[in-house]
Amino acid sequence: MRPHLNDTFFLSATRLVSPLPLWEYHVHSTHSDGSAPAAEVVRHAVTLGIERLIFTEHTEEELVGGGDWFSRYVDEIRHLQELWAGKIDIRLGLEVPVMDFAGSMDLTESMLREADFILGAVHAFPEGDWRSGYRNPTQAVDVEFRATMGLLDNPLVDAIAHPGGVCNRYITQFPMDLFATIVARATEHNIAVELNPAYHEPMAPYLDICRRHGALISPGANAHDPEQIGDAIQVLEMTLKDES
Numbered sequence: 001m002r003p004h005l006n007d008t009f010f011l012s013a014t015r016l017v018s019p020l021p022l023w024e025y026h027v028h029s030t031h032s033d034g035s036a037p038a039a040e041v042v043r044h045a046v047t048l049g050i051e052r053l054i055f056t057e058h059t060e061e062e063l064v065g066g067g068d069w070f071s072r073y074v075d076e077i078r079h080l081q082e083l084w085a086g087k088i089d090i091r092l093g094l095e096v097p098v099m100d101f102a103g104s105m106d107l108t109e110s111m112l113r114e115a116d117f118i119l120g121a122v123h124a125f126p127e128g129d130w131r132s133g134y135r136n137p138t139q140a141v142d143v144e145f146r147a148t149m150g151l152l153d154n155p156l157v158d159a160i161a162h163p164g165g166v167c168n169r170y171i172t173q174f175p176m177d178l179f180a181t182i183v184a185r186a187t188e189h190n191i192a193v194e195l196n197p198a199y200h201e202p203m204a205p206y207l208d209i210c211r212r213h214g215a216l217i218s219p220g221a222n223a224h225d226p227e228q229i230g231d232a233i234q235v236l237e238m239t240l241k242d243e244s
Contacts, residue, residue, distance in 0.1 A: 002158060010218055012217070018240050021052070022230065023052045026218075031069060034057075042090060048230050059095070093118065096111075096119065102153075105151075118159075140172060152191055192216040195218075195219065219232040
């Protein structure tokens with residue numbers, strides 16, 4: 001976790017008390033592959049009572065507008081921060097894919113300089129792409145695990161997006177013991193773990209592992225549509241309610 005963030009920026013797995021703060025830390029707009037412009041995303045978040053909203057646009061060329069997309073993104077988010085100051089805390093983030101097993105990321109110096117939040121992710125596996133290869137479940141699990149562990153050694157990462165999620169969603173169940181190993185390493189390096197209802201369902205066993213290791217939780221819905229904003233907090237709230 002980089003110095004400008006601290007533990008209070010995330011949820012503590014061992015100190016979750018309802019009502020949880022209305023935070024959304026994984027949102028996409030039309031600056032990458034989201035369905036709505038950033039201004040519309042913010043307006044909808046405000047109607048939901050969201051207190052902190054982090055845009056996490058992709059950095060892959062095929063998912064952004066090309067050319068000077070990043071400068072346009074920065075200009076709009078900074079404008080929205082001024083426009084909505086005092087009503088909602090808006091942050092400029094990036095969801096950055098790992099490029100190899102050593103934790104290298106698809107990130108430029110200008111992106112790092114401007115970003116408030118770096119969400120490291122496994123999307124296309126190193127040495128291949130889940131859309132065309134790694135359909136062997138054992139191999140897929142191994143590659144996603146090693147790629148994620150590499151990300152956790154990168155000090156630029158603030159949180160890990162949907163750990164185990166590529167396997168869970170597209171290939172095979174990601175083993176819970178490996179998820180626990182990821183959480184333990186993340187906690188050791190003071191990196192938050194995203195609990196995401198689109199990838200971690202049911203959420204209760206994933207939350208239990210996070211508690212066991214004293215992890216920090218980054219609540220993210222991977223919202224590509226404004227209607228998905230806040231889903232992670234809602235599911236966490238329901239999980240807490242089921243426990244009571």
